[in-house]
Amino acid sequence: MAGKLIIGNWKMNTRAQSAQSLVAALLADPVCNQPWVGVAAPAVYLAALGAQLAGQALQLSAQDVSSFSADGAFTGEVSAAMLRDVGCRYALVGHSERRQYFGEANPALLSKMNNAMAAGLVPVLCVGETLAERESGQYLEVIFSQLAILAEVSAGEYVIAYEPVWAIGTGKVASLEQIAEIHTAIKTWCLQNAKPSANIRVLYGGSVKAENAESILKTENVDGALVGGASLDAGSFRMICQAAGKLI
Numbered sequence: 001m002a003g004k005l006i007i008g009n010w011k012m013n014t015r016a017q018s019a020q021s022l023v024a025a026l027l028a029d030p031v032c033n034q035p036w037v038g039v040a041a042p043a044v045y046l047a048a049l050g051a052q053l054a055g056q057a058l059q060l061s062a063q064d065v066s067s068f069s070a071d072g073a074f075t076g077e078v079s080a081a082m083l084r085d086v087g088c089r090y091a092l093v094g095h096s097e098r099r100q101y102f103g104e105a106n107p108a109l110l111s112k113m114n115n116a117m118a119a120g121l122v123p124v125l126c127v128g129e130t131l132a133e134r135e136s137g138q139y140l141e142v143i144f145s146q147l148a149i150l151a152e153v154s155a156g157e158y159v160i161a162y163e164p165v166w167a168i169g170t171g172k173v174a175s176l177e178q179i180a181e182i183h184t185a186i187k188t189w190c191l192q193n194a195k196p197s198a199n200i201r202v203l204y205g206g207s208v209k210a211e212n213a214e215s216i217l218k219t220e221n222v223d224g225a226l227v228g229g230a231s232l233d234a235g236s237f238r239m240i241c242q243a244a245g246k247l248i
């Protein structure tokens, strides 16, 4: 499938009713009910949304996946097989909020990537530098060290999302030059170092909105977007999908 991939990351938002209403609005809209559009919903709502999305084009994503794969005594964990069982196609891995608040780091993230792919999910590995790392000029080293697990993953399909931490939820968007630089560097790094993926797609995330989506999506080596806040509003998300749809 050529073209863009748009995933809305709802983070820790919605309730059962509002989650189902949001999905119902997206399903009723041919601009959004597309196989290249997905929603990453809270784990507790995935089963209901999976049932709602059965047979539809719109895809379901988890926001995380366990680093443990076998069923067993791992209290609180949700395995890749469980996510697949309720209809997920994607799982975010290593979102900066998971790295920041839950101490997630490369060894566990490698297991998450492998478990997701083994279960038939497409993991979306999130990478990105903090403001301090950008200002110190070390941002490429930081991103390459986060990508390093891709040299070790089992071969399979995965997606990468570049989300500069300083652009998440802040309204500060990376410039198109900054985005092009990093996306090109990520693809070059992957070609040289990563296990081959079916096709390497790099999404941009960080304050993507209806107003800036088209210019970001047109930028060199940007294969889609991971949308936070704007994905909670069907109208805003629709405009982002519309911008992507024009570029397919």
Ligand SMILES: O=C(CO)COP(=O)(O)O
Pocket (backbone or CB within 6 Å): 009, 095, 163, 167, 168, 169, 170, 171, 205, 206, 207, 208, 226, 227, 228, 229, 230
């Ligand atoms: O973290 C993000 C998506 O995963 C980006 O969030 P915002 O679009 O709210 O900045």
